[in-house]
Amino acid sequence: MLIDIIAGARPNFMKVAPIIHEIKKRQSLGSSIEFRLVHTGQHYDKKMSDDFFDQLNIPHPDVNLESGSGTQAEQTAKIMVRYEQLLMEKPCEITLVVGDVTSTMACSIAAKKLNIRVAHVEAGIRSFDLSMPEEINRMVTDSITDYFFITSETARENLLKAGVDSGKIYFVGNTMIDTLLKNRSRFQQPEVWNELNLSPKGYLVMTMHRPANVDAEHKLKEFMFKILDHSGDLSIIFPIHPRTAKVFDRIGLFHDRLHLTEPMSYLEFNYLVENAMAVITDSGGITEETTVMGIPCLTLRDNTERPETCEIGTNELIGTDPLNIPPALERLLSGNWRKGEIPALWDGKTSPRIVDVLEQI
CATH class of the missing domain: 3.40.50.2000 (Glycogen Phosphorylase B;)
Structure with missing residues (x-):
């Protein structure tokens, strides 16, 4: 099974890195899951150098769509066109997107229109503020997602209220915390x-x-x-x-x-x-x-x-x-700030839970 793992900006790479590490671990144990890391090029960041990938042990992308900057519509269109071309040349079985950047929405749409299943990591989070482009990206992506990987019970409630089948929702935790704890x-x-x-x-x-x-x-x-x-x-x-x-x-x-x-x-x-x-x-x-x-x-x-x-x-x-x-x-x-606790499943083991589901699929 070939899974496309989509990243469009530095934070996306930090979210997908532990998933990739876990897939590679499973491959060494005989898993049939394969992945293709696709960088849409949404953000060009001078700090996206070899040092960035080496510091966090993040693999270099297999494909860079080099979409570049532009208005919201221009950027969305370029990512969709270029990702569609990639899928038509070599389709995958699942497109896995993370977070809420433009690349998340654009690649989900392109994949779904080619009848490719979509998995969304960090599904269901909502600000309920439609002035934020990210909120629109989340809503559109979740409206066509097949597998919802959530970070909290609040996200589950949001998805259920939107009519999502509870059997498609997987409470796994937070991959950003996997990266944080691994590198702390x-x-x-x-x-x-x-x-x-x-x-x-x-x-x-x-x-x-x-x-x-x-x-x-x-x-x-x-x-x-x-x-x-x-x-x-x-x-x-x-x-x-x-x-x-x-x-x-x-x-x-x-x-x-x-x-x-x-x-x-x-x-x-x-x-x-x-x-x-x-x-x-x-x-x-x-x-x-x-x-x-x-x-x-x-x-x-x-x-x-x-x-x-x-x-x-x-x-x-x-x-x-x-x-x-x-x-x-x-x-x-004055020392009166509350201490706080760590949310459930923010324990550094989110990626194994995600890959468990992918292997079941």
């Missing part, structure tokens, strides 16, 4: 650690990239003022997204406790997270990692597709009003 002992101290004389719990890590938060100069500036004014004497380490960097260049904000850096490698960034007092972010994936590492997380969003990180973990939705930041930081600095 290998986290690397970044150069900024010694350059700024950082110490454990003596700083905050910050990331911000969502258009609603960073595209308006006054909004971003107000966020930063509130964070700087209410974070005591903590340094703020901000590996800055290119989108955010363009706005920062225009507002010209400088502060002796604010340290902007280039985006970091996975091992370096998570070293900083694990040793931080807290993380301030508008990312979804980071809230999963902070939950497992027990690090307080302040999320600058009004909704989340990962509610378990708030209900069980260390994450809290602060919202997108800068006025919500001071009281949240006050609770953090």
Whole structure:
């Protein structure tokens, strides 16, 4: 059985890597499962170098569709056309997609129209915010998926409410946590650690990239003022997204406790997270990692597709009003942030559970 494993961006490779490792392990024991790793080329990232694949032991793609950038429609169309061509030349039996990027939706549609079964890892997660392109990608993908691999019981409830047959839903856990736990002992101290004389719990890590938060100069500036004014004497380490960097260049904000850096490698960034007092972010994936590492997380969003990180973990939705930041930081600095627990099956063994199902199929 040939399975196409689709990845379109760096986080996708981190999600599929443990699945590939498990398939290779089963192959050595006689399993008939074969895979083809397909990189759609949705995101070109200069950090997608040999070092990236070697650091995390991620195999290089078998195929790169080189779809490149463009509008939502342009990118979707290019991925669909090129993936369809690949399938017509050499079809697979199952297309396995992960997460919620454009590649996830586009390859699912192309496969399904050729009567190829679709498996979705991280199925069923919802923000219920249709202003997010990712939410549309999730909904469309799940509407044509055959096998749903879920990270939480909340995802199961979402799928059942949408009319999905319960027999097609498999609660397996979270492959991002497989990657995190496998590499946790290998986290690397970044150069900024010694350059700024950082110490454990003596700083905050910050990331911000969502258009609603960073595209308006006054909004971003107000966020930063509130964070700087209410974070005591903590340094703020901000590996800055290119989108955010363009706005920062225009507002010209400088502060002796604010340290902007280039985006970091996975091992370096998570070293900083694990040793931080807290993380301030508008990312979804980071809230999963902070939950497992027990690090307080302040999320600058009004909704989340990962509610378990708030209900069980260390994450809290602060919202997108800068006025919500001071009281949240006050609770953090006074030691009143809740400890949190790790969600069920976020144990580093998700990939074996997924491959068990694939072998049954």
